Amino acid sequence: MTPPRLTRRHALKVGIGVAGLAAAGLDRPARAAEAQLRMAWWGSKARADRTAAANRLYEAAHPAVSIKGETMGWPDYWPKLATQAAGGNAPDLIQMDYGYIVEYARRGLLLPLDDYMPSVLTIADFGAAAIDCGRVDGKLYGVNLGLNSTAFIYDEETLRSISAEIPAWDWSWDQWGAWSLRVAQASKRDGYWGLQDAGGLAPSLECWLRQQGMAMYTAEGQLGFGAAEAAGWYGFWHELRQKGAIPSADVQALDKGGATETSMLALGHAAAISTNSNQLVAHQALVPTRLGLTMQPSGGPDAKPGQFMKPSMLWSVAARSKQAEEAVRVASFYVADGEAAKLLGVERGIPASAAMRAAIAPGLEALDRAMLDYVDFIADKVAPLPPSPPKGTGEVGILLRRINEQVGFGQISAEEAGRQFITEAAAILGRS
Structure with missing residues (x-):
């Protein structure tokens, strides 16, 4: 699985590229229309270009509809969406994450979509699992935009240039850590x-x-682990940090968390990063050398599967949308229209619809095909999707990162970090 970089020809094939967002009309003023929809999503410029192109395609077929896009990076997306939702001004169509859908649905901020199936929302060929991942308490609140899983994306070309090993899918955590140190030494780069x-x-x-x-x-x-496990996790990374096998805390702090442009790979500080498989396209657009992807570290021969297939993201409709049915039609268009599928490709994940996978397969370049092949490859190596995480998950994720930084800067020990994480995370979940 070693795809080439995203080429200019590849960008032009989906109607994006040289003219960027302006040509695609992302910032175009809303025209007079019977239905004016607001659509919000997080992601890279590559995603914004593809999304804008798909919206223009929908508008061309529905002249009475205008779609205004609102996009930003992951770290800024959720605070803004929370503010908009609290003020009753949420976008009509919301790109939703599996980690947040429970919180937004239970707060009454999302529209149940069951009544729109199958006449407006045509997703029957997704299969039960790919549909039900958008359910909360039995009701459908999210439309699966694509299948993906976590992955390690690595710089294959650079690794070969320094005669370093190409990572294998069955490497353990310890093997990855030892490899990281060897790469740092072989690169001869500060x-x-x-x-x-x-x-x-x-x-x-x-x-x-x-x-x-x-x-x-x-x-x-509730949390499914305790302070000892949290301490073990922080300790594993701190030991690698002390050995010089991973970035120092001040360098790692340059990564803003979720923003592709500031990942250690994009900034040129690491040969491999842990992310989602659909992020291969966005990273390849930022990195001039050829990238590849493989599985998360293995837990060893007797370990249970750690990874699972999940919705890369979902479309949800705001509960207070005044154009709810039209918003559902747009969501359906994104996942069930062959021409839209060709424009969107696999940047948001592998289509859950078998018909859409068949529609895009002939036109996939090696980069996109690698993500499809990856999902196929791991299909028999992953565990079932866990239940939707509880409200407060996002805040727990921020806490995990903050405490890891404290360990990295020597402010607390791994043991103290484990206890602090469990205490504060439990409090977050308790009040959520």
């Missing part, structure tokens, strides 16, 4: 390591916990 510091990443922690038979969260919405 401020360059094999692997980012993933101690503050909740998806990686969840994978590690599941391999040990535990869970990030229980079905009741």
Whole structure:
């Protein structure tokens, strides 16, 4: 799985590229229309270009509809959305994350979509699992925009240039750590390591916990592990940090968390990062060397599967939308229209619809095909999707990152960090 970089030809194939967002009309003033929709999403410029192109395609077929896009990076997206929702001014169509859908649905901020199926929302060929991932308390609140899983994206071309090993899918956590140090030494570059510091990443922690038979969260919405496990996690990364195998705390702090442009890979500080498989496109657009992707570290021969397939993101409709049915039609268009699928590609994940996968497959370049192949490859190596995480998950993720930084800067020990995390995370979940 070693795809080439995103080419200019590839960008032009989906009607984006040289003219960027202006040509695609992302910032175009809303025209007079019977239905004026606001659509919000997080993501890179590549995603914004594709989204804008798809919106223009929808508008061309529905002249009475105008779609205004609002986009920003992951760290800024959720605070703004929370403010808008609290003020009754949420966008009509909201790009939703699996980690937040429970919170927004239970607060009454999202519209149940069951009554729109199948006449308006045509997702029957997704299959039960890919539909039900958008359900909260039995009602459908999210439309699956694509399948993905966590992955390690690595700089294959640079690794080959320094005669370093290409990571294998069955490497353990310890093997990855030892490899990271070898890459740092072989590169002969200051401020360059094999692997980012993933101690503050909740998806990686969840994978590690599941391999040990535990869970990030229980079905009741509480933590599924204790202070000893949290300390072990922080300690693993701190030991690598002390050995010089991963970035120092001040370098890792340059990563703003969720913003592709500031990842250690994009900034040139690491040869591999832990992220989601659909982020391959966005990272390849930022990195001139050829990238590849492989699985999260293995827990060893007797470990349980740590990874799982999940919705990369979902479309949700604001409960107070005045154009709710039209917003649902747009969501359906994104996941069930062949021409839209070709424009969107697999940047948001592999389409859940078998028909849409068939529609895009002939036109996929190697970069996109690698993500499709990755999802196929891991299908028999992953565990079932866990229950939707509880309200407060986002805040717990921020806490995990903050405490990891405190360990990195020598402010607290790993043992203290473990106790502090469990105490504060439990309090967050208790008040949420």
